[in-house]
Amino acid sequence: MPGGPSPPRSEEPRRPPPAAPQPFDTGPEGHWMPPTADAPANPWAPAPTAGPAGPAETGASDPWAPAPTAPGPPPPPPPVIQAPEPAGGRKRRKVLALAGFVVLVLVCAGAVLLRRGADEAERNGSGDIVAGGDLSAFSFRAGDCWNDPPLDQEVESVAAVPCTDPHDAEVYAVYDLAFEEFPGENEMAVAAEAGCIERFAEFAGVDYASSELEIVYLNPTEESWDTEDDRSAVCSVSDPAAPTTGSLRGAAR
Numbered sequence: 001m002p003g004g005p006s007p008p009r010s011e012e013p014r015r016p017p018p019a020a021p022q023p024f025d026t027g028p029e030g031h032w033m034p035p036t037a038d039a040p041a042n043p044w045a046p047a048p049t050a051g052p053a054g055p056a057e058t059g060a061s062d063p064w065a066p067a068p069t070a071p072g073p074p075p076p077p078p079p080v081i082q083a084p085e086p087a088g089g090r091k092r093r094k095v096l097a098l099a100g101f102v103v104l105v106l107v108c109a110g111a112v113l114l115r116r117g118a119d120e121a122e123r124n125g126s127g128d129i130v131a132g133g134d135l136s137a138f139s140f141r142a143g144d145c146w147n148d149p150p151l152d153q154e155v156e157s158v159a160a161v162p163c164t165d166p167h168d169a170e171v172y173a174v175y176d177l178a179f180e181e182f183p184g185e186n187e188m189a190v191a192a193e194a195g196c197i198e199r200f201a202e203f204a205g206v207d208y209a210s211s212e213l214e215i216v217y218l219n220p221t222e223e224s225w226d227t228e229d230d231r232s233a234v235c236s237v238s239d240p241a242a243p244t245t246g247s248l249r250g251a252a253r
Helices: 089-099 185-204 222-227
Strands: 102-105 129-131 133-136 145-147 153-155 157-161 169-176 214-218 232-238
Touching: 169 185, 185 214, 185 232
Parallel strands: 102 153, 102 214
Antiparallel strands: 133 157, 145 157, 145 169, 169 232, 214 232
16 A cells, blocks of 8 residues: 655664552662652562661650569568567566476486485584585475586485585475375476465565576476375575575575
8 A cells, every 4th residue: 555654763772751660670780779759669679677776765665565663662571480478577487497407306217216315414403504415305494505406307315505605506495385186297397486486575585576586496296296295395596696605585686
């Protein structure tokens, strides 16, 4: 068909107009380029990564972080458990310590029983000890003085001395315990101690709770109660500071 002449062909190919960046679009250097301000964002571009964590900006807060808690009070110290104070107070406790010190009249074990043998200590016509020696635990009298209270054990005899010599203890009362039958070791000791405290003020001139002196007492065992008809408690007074010379009667201290 006849037609008009064709336009001359150019040597260079014609470039298409610029288009929006496509997925995995690369820049002139062959690397992905971020979208420009006037071009839409590439949905296939990698997500930006956060830099190294740094201190939080002032005022920034994480809505999901747990709320800070104020430091609580320090835990209380463990409780200090104290033994209950005995009825007589501090002085009463000192009595109990001595009560475990010198308390019982001895009956020998097995078939051998304590006998009321002769005493080596000598007395004058008034009954005062004038020469030291062993004194049976059954032979105590008010006004006797003696040494070496035994440590928490039963005693058969003690070392008696004249009260004009230095001594550890002075007998100020000997009395019968008001029991129909033996009540048990603990009840017997409690009764003997109570009776000695009751009689202390009349001897020393001051009540025991206010005194600086201490008492030492002896009481029957079950065997001496049964076999020797032993019913007596022996009350002695002692100065814990030093041995005594002479009597503590009316010492008022």
